[in-house]
Amino acid sequence: MNELTETKNWYLANFEAFENSLNGQKGEPFHQLRKAAIESFAAQNFPTTKDEEWRNTNIAPILKHNFVLPTSSPELKKEDLNSFLIEGFEADQLVFVNGRFSKELSSEYAVPKGAVIGSLAEELKTNPALLEKYFSKLAKPESGIFTALSAAFTEDGIFIYIPDGKVIEKPLYILNITSAGKEKVIVNPRNIIIAGQNSQVKIIERYVSLDEAVYFTNPVTEIVCGKDSIVEHIKLQDESLNAFHISTTEAELGAGSNFSSYNISTGSALCRNTIKVKFIAEGAECTLNGLYLADGLQLLDNHTTIDHAVPNCESRELYKGALNGKSRAVFNGKVIVRKGAQKTNAFQQNKTILLSDEALIDTKPQLEIFADDVKCSHGATIGQLDEDSLFYLRSRGIGAKEARTILIYAFANDVVKTIKIDSIKKYLEKLLAARLMK
Amino acid sequence: MIEIKNLCVKIEGKEILKGINLTVNKGEVHAIMGPNGSGKSTLAQVLAGRSEYEITKGEVIYEGINLLELSPEDRARAGIFLAFQYPIEIPGVSNVNLLKTAVNEIRKYRGEEEYDAIEFLTMIKKKMGVVEMNDSLLNRSVNEGFSGGEKKRNEIFQMAALDPKLAILDETDSGLDIDALRVVAGGVNKLKTPDNAVILVTHYQRLLDYIVPDFVHVLYKGRIVKSGTKELALELEERGYDWVKDECPVGA
Numbered sequence: 115m116n117e118l119t120e121t122k123n124w125y126l127a128n129f130e131a132f133e134n135s136l137n138g139q140k141g142e143p144f145h146q147l148r149k150a151a152i153e154s155f156a157a158q159n160f161p162t163t164k165d166e167e168w169r170n171t172n173i174a175p176i177l178k179h180n181f182v183l184p185t186s187s188p189e190l191k192k193e194d195l196n197s198f199l200i201e202g203f204e205a206d207q208l209v210f211v212n213g214r215f216s217k218e219l220s221s222e223y224a225v226p227k228g229a230v231i232g233s234l235a236e237e238l239k240t241n242p243a244l245l246e247k248y249f250s251k252l253a254k255p256e257s258g259i260f261t262a263l264s265a266a267f268t269e270d271g272i273f274i275y276i277p278d279g280k281v282i283e284k285p286l287y288i289l290n291i292t293s294a295g296k297e298k299v300i301v302n303p304r305n306i307i308i309a310g311q312n313s314q315v316k317i318i319e320r321y322v323s324l325d326e327a328v329y330f331t332n333p334v335t336e337i338v339c340g341k342d343s344i345v346e347h348i349k350l351q352d353e354s355l356n357a358f359h360i361s362t363t364e365a366e367l368g369a370g371s372n373f374s375s376y377n378i379s380t381g382s383a384l385c386r387n388t389i390k391v392k393f394i395a396e397g398a399e400c401t402l403n404g405l406y407l408a409d410g411l412q413l414l415d416n417h418t419t420i421d422h423a424v425p426n427c428e429s430r431e432l433y434k435g436a437l438n439g440k441s442r443a444v445f446n447g448k449v450i451v452r453k454g455a456q457k458t459n460a461f462q463q464n465k466t467i468l469l470s471d472e473a474l475i476d477t478k479p480q481l482e483i484f485a486d487d488v489k490c491s492h493g494a495t496i497g498q499l500d501e502d503s504l505f506y507l508r509s510r511g512i513g514a515k516e517a518r519t520i521l522i523y524a525f526a527n528d529v530v531k532t533i534k535i536d537s538i539k540k541y542l543e544k545l546l547a548a549r550l551m552k
Numbered sequence: 553m554i555e556i557k558n559l560c561v562k563i564e565g566k567e568i569l570k571g572i573n574l575t576v577n578k579g580e581v582h583a584i585m586g587p588n589g590s591g592k593s594t595l596a597q598v599l600a601g602r603s604e605y606e607i608t609k610g611e612v613i614y615e616g617i618n619l620l621e622l623s624p625e626d627r628a629r630a631g632i633f634l635a636f637q638y639p640i641e642i643p644g645v646s647n648v649n650l651l652k653t654a655v656n657e658i659r660k661y662r663g664e665e666e667y668d669a670i671e672f673l674t675m676i677k678k679k680m681g682v683v684e685m686n687d688s689l690l691n692r693s694v695n696e697g698f699s700g701g702e703k704k705r706n707e708i709f710q711m712a713a714l715d716p717k718l719a720i721l722d723e724t725d726s727g728l729d730i731d732a733l734r735v736v737a738g739g740v741n742k743l744k745t746p747d748n749a750v751i752l753v754t755h756y757q758r759l760l761d762y763i764v765p766d767f768v769h770v771l772y773k774g775r776i777v778k779s780g781t782k783e784l785a786l787e788l789e790e791r792g793y794d795w796v797k798d799e800c801p802v803g804a
Binding site: 500509512513524528 | 600601602603623624625627628629633634636639640642643644645649650651653654655657658661693694710714
């Protein structure tokens with residue numbers, strides 16, 4: 115049998131062991147959702163480059179490993195987290211280690227009445243009904259094999275439920291740490307964010323590594339933006355260069371809601387982010403901004419879909435990237451304006467600079483418009499650092515290397531500066547500068 | 553201060569400068585005039601270190617060192633400043649950050665201590681007065697969305713901040729209305745000392761009403777065909793360039 119089937123069988127076999135480890139949970143209704151997901155997983159195949167959606171991203175490097183669910187979590191102390199702390203950032207911090215919530219490492223935080231902010235595993239014990247109502251509703255197992263894999267092996271993740279009218283002032287900083295040592299682990303963080311009517315919440319979902327181990331992160335995040343809610347979602351992936359990362363984020367936007375997604379990837383050997391946003395009622399707005407910085411042999415892939423299913427909504431999308439070495443990136447941005455979705459405004463831009471002769475970008479903006487009274491635009495540019503700008507800076511006494519760094523920083527910061535949380539913005543600017551100075 | 557000897561320069565196989573000889577001493581202002589395409593801007597760019605040009609012959613000695621061997625940044629650090637004919641817009645890089653980085657790199661090169669934030673701002677505020685720069689331009693991206701006049705003013709402001717020994721102004725007068733010209737020229741005059749020097753590259757005599765040159769050279773087809781004092785500029789204004797061309801040696 116070929117590698118694809120072997121890998122599939124590997125996970126199917128692991129599911130039985132996983133089920134057995136669940137003990138009492140096996141009989142719960144929630145487990146039926148896992149079982150349905152593993153069936154869906156069994157019915158699908160791992161994609162190859164023959165699949166249109168994966169044409170430019172070969173996942174063979176992931177499939178050749180037999181990843182296992184983490185059997186243990188390393189004993190971490192708060193000091194171990196120091197390098198991931200954000201100075202001056204007033205946030206409630208929720209820490210997950212190898213996919214499991216760590217109460218000890220998380221900060222103590224107040225949860226407003228009626229709200230839920232915490233571990234999905236905990237919620238599963240205390241209030242499974244609420245969880246079942248939202249789990250796998252947006253990111254359905256049949257929508258992709260990695261989503262199915264995630265659902266089947268769901269153990270933990272962040273569960274956020276904000277009731278109508280509540281404003282969560284402090285941002286929630288969700289730190290996902292993987293430290294696997296010699297074990298080649300797969301972690302499947304499963305995140306659910308429900309923002310009630312007229313509520314507000316800001317979330318930073320970050321993925322980092324504590325060591326250089328080979329492991330696979332397969333997060334799925336489902337976001338429901340209720341009527342007139344405001345949701346900001348920052349996803350920061352700066353894992354080690356040996357990590358693999360395939361993520362799915364799906365959001366549904368209610369009437370008058372405002373959803374902003376900032377998707378920043380600088381780490382991992384191979385990273386694929388799929389982001390899907392669907393407008394389900396009028397008057398909503400979304401911003402999808404992204405940044406990818408790659409070097410060496412990294413491959414960073416961003417696939418976004420914005421579905422204007424209803425009239426009178428607006429989407430703005432800006433993805434920028436800088437590629438060095440032999441790195442590669444993929445941008446595929448689909449915008450669908452459905453029949454009858456009049457007065458849609460949809461603007462999309464992708465800009466990449468190639469810093470070396472061997473770096474490569476595959477960019478594909480896809481606009482599918484079935485309505486006639488809309489304003490839509492898209493554009494993709496690929497270029498190099500501007501020689502005239504470099505010379506100008508150097509003619510002022512700034513060294514060649516520094517001048518390049520200044521220009522790449524300015525280019526990339528275009529995305530970071532759109533982030534509204536000031537302390538996060540400043541932190542990311544620093545992170546960006548540090549990364550470019552390397 | 554600078555001695556240009558038999559400088560010959562090609563770009564894309566085409567010879568632009570065909571043996572330039574020019575000596576500028578400290579305290580002097582030299583104007584280089586000439587019709588379009590004579591090689592004036594090429595000379596300015598070559599002195600600043602633009603790498604697209606191929607130097608086929610000649611040398612440039614600046615303060616006793618071979619200038620042509622230095623990178624653009626080292627030339628700037630050694631005290632050469634080029635005010636661009638078309639200042640570059642750099643989105644996302646603020647004017648003040650560019651200057652802070654530049655000033656400190658230059659100070660480091662000269663073995664001086666880097667400015668801290670307060671020292672730097674004090675210095676900058678003083679220099680802004682030289683060209684009546686508006687505060688708001690300081691935090692804006694370099695030249696982005698600046699008017700033509702603001703861009704040229706910004707060049708002279710940068711010059712004031714970097715305090716060069718040899719300033720080369722490439723058509724700084726082009727595109728300026730009379731008020732802006734007066735401010736920009738006034739700035740250059742204020743920065744003039746007995747220890748520095750200026751090379752003005754210009755097409756028109758107009759600028760020379762405000763910045764009075766000690767010497768005027770006419771560049772034509774890649775050679776300096778005539779040199780004189782400020783009266784030469786007036787004569788060019790009156791008679792145009794044709795008579796100089798006529799005096800040009802055969803074969804030029």
